[in-house]
Amino acid sequence: MNRIVIIGAMPSELADIRTALGTDRKQRISGFEYYINEYKGREIISACCGIAKVNAALCTQVAIDNFKPDCVINTGIAGGMNDAVKVCDIVISTEVLPHDLDPHFLADYPPYCSVFKADEKLISIAEEVCGEFSVKSFRGRIVSGEAFISDNNVKADIISRFDPYAVDMESAAVGHCCYLNEIPYVSVRCISDNADDEGAMSFDEFEKIAAKRVADIVLRMTELL
Secondary structure, X not given: OOEEEEEEOOHHHHHHHHHHHOOXXXXXXXXXXXXXXXXXXXXXXXXXXXXXXXXXXXXXXXXXXXXXXXXXXXXXXXXXXXXXXXXXXXXXXXXXXXXXXXXXXXXOOOOOOOOEEOOHHHHHHXXXXXXXXXXXXXXXEEEEOXXXXXXXXXXXXXXXXXXXXXXXXXXXXXXXXXXXXXXXXXXXXXXXEOOOOXXXXXXXXXXXXXHHHHHHHHHHHHHHO
């Protein structure tokens, strides 16, 4: 895999990657800025898509259309949704789906798929790197929706319906887009909070720590692809 797209939602989720890569060149397409770098024999295209699913889907499709990547890695932070997952642990998506849409709308109508599987090779490499860095990681489902989850009752409802390991606002859109384009993808997320009543406080405290950790992991992944 010689051409890799990395997508994060917020500038903080890409800051450490951009620092490591520098700026070889930048291209603005459809309102998104794509940073294009040569890094250890790979071409790395990184983009900040903005928050939530529409932004993530648009940014992913524009990247696929214009750069023809071999794979897409969605990076960033997320809320923990499994009791075993702690703040600053890594969740590697086995599959992604929206939690704020009845799955039958996707399963019974185009694209006739409501759960978007991540690429096994990318999953394995993410696990390998987490082990190399001595970071605790989990394979699991990640769900996405148009809200920052910081309420115990909302969290319990999502868990009862989907049994995810993490929740965010973009992974399902990136996975959905990659599924339609037949592009391998994975979402690698560092837990910044527990998506509960203390979520906002925890997020503010651990955002930069979590973003740095997952950035290091994703950059190392690109060296092994």
